[in-house]
Amino acid sequence: MKTILLKVDNEGVYYNPTERLAWASTNLPVGAFRFREHEPIYWRARMCAYQKDRQLLELEVLDFQAVFEKGFAQQSPKQPISALQFRPFIPEAFKANLSYYDGLLLTTILANPESEPPAPKVIWTKPREEWQIEMDWQPTGFSPPPLEKPASIHLHFQERIQDLSFSLGLIKGTHFVEEWGIAIDYEIANDFIIPEFDYVKSYVAKALKQRQVPIEIKTTLADAIGKAVTARSPVLQNIDERLLELVRTQAAERLLKKPKFESNVDKSLFTADEMYDQYTEDGSWGDALRSPGEEILAQILSLKKVRNAKQLQFLAGKVHAPTEKLRFTLTPLFGFIFLAKGERQQHFIWELLNSHATYVWSFDPEELSARQRFSELDKILNFIKVHGRQEYRNNHHQSAYFTFQPINHRHAGSNFVDGFPRWRNLLLEQLV
Secondary structure, three states, rough: OOHHHHHEEOEEEEOOOOOOOHHHHHHOOOEEEEEEEOOOOEEEEEEEEEEEEOOOOEEEEEEEEOOOOOHHHHHHOOOOOOOEEOEEEEEEHHHHHHHEEOOOHHOOOEEOOOOOOOOEEEEOOOOOOOOOEEOOOOOOOOOOOOOOOOOOEEEEEEEEEEEHHHEOOOOEEEEOOOOEEEEEEEEEEEEOOHHHHHHHHHHHHHHOOOOEEEEEEEEHHHHHHOOOOEEOOHHHHOOOOHHHHHHHHHHHHHHOOOOOOOOHHOOOOOOHHHHHHHOOOOOOOOOOOOOHHHHHHHHHHHHHOOOOOOHHHHHHHHHHHHOOOEEEEOOOOEEEEEEEEOOOOEEEEEOOOOOOEEEEEOOOOOOOOOHHHHHHHHHHHHHHHHOOOOHHHHHHHOOOOOOHHHEEEEOOOOOOOOOOOHHHHHHHHHHH
């Protein structure tokens, strides 16, 4: 089965980015429908037949919500095409992308689910520039007149957050009014809305504690056709900077799960940006949703009880060099890599969530460049990822450049004995 990807808009049908046939060169009635314009629409169609003498390609649309593919740009017909004839459409699938349609005029192209309508008689004429198609159609039964549409419109309805789209300062949606045969595009303005929300709608819904939001539209029929109208929603209009913080916290919580793509990455040490990239295949977490390393730590500690929370807070607030990026390990356990600068040496400090020990590697900064230091540490962490922490501790797999010292957590998280002062003193003794 040979198929083709088509891009459709209100001007016509594209079979690659530059070549188009106007709707007048198809068997669809011109002026009987209008597509929504806030996002591109693609169809996947089966090529059924080609009439060489008429340069006519017959198509059956299989998918009215097709996904863009890179091969679209390379599509080129082997034979010249002057006209397209579509087989009857599935009504609901076709209407889903329309902002307006005239059901009576579209009778010839919409499939009847109860009985197969007789094929229309196609009369072709060829003007100087392009093929035109005229439809000679005699309906087999009586068609009732379309429902009279009111001059003014006042609607209240619920919309799923998943069906909304977010852009800079705007929330957009489409509401289909079945009894009038129109789809109304609407917009809700809010200066706190950012495009990145569009990639994390489930987080937005979780932060708002609801999957659907109430929408109100007051407009006129003339304004509702062919352009977006202004809508109201108290829930969406009350969104402020607190939602961004809540979504960031939700994103930080996801970091505690094993990344989907980590198995394809030959490294164990990540910056905050590199870590976020492990959880999204297309880099869709934009800068606005990404927290710096110190904020990630604070967000995680606010989400769950951590037995070594005091140690982590001390390392982040008192020990870690403020000019250095905080780094992370993802597997086998989520952890933080701090860098402390002493008078004679520098020190990498590895602290896992809910761990029982702190790992300290000390080195002379004169012997290694910054890149070499992190590369050497990454080798050690890769060994631990494969063989385990206990194997590393038991056999002292020493680096030629690093000296290793573990510091156990005694009484960490205890309600009776505070082991933090002893741990802090042992750590500070190492940071020379």
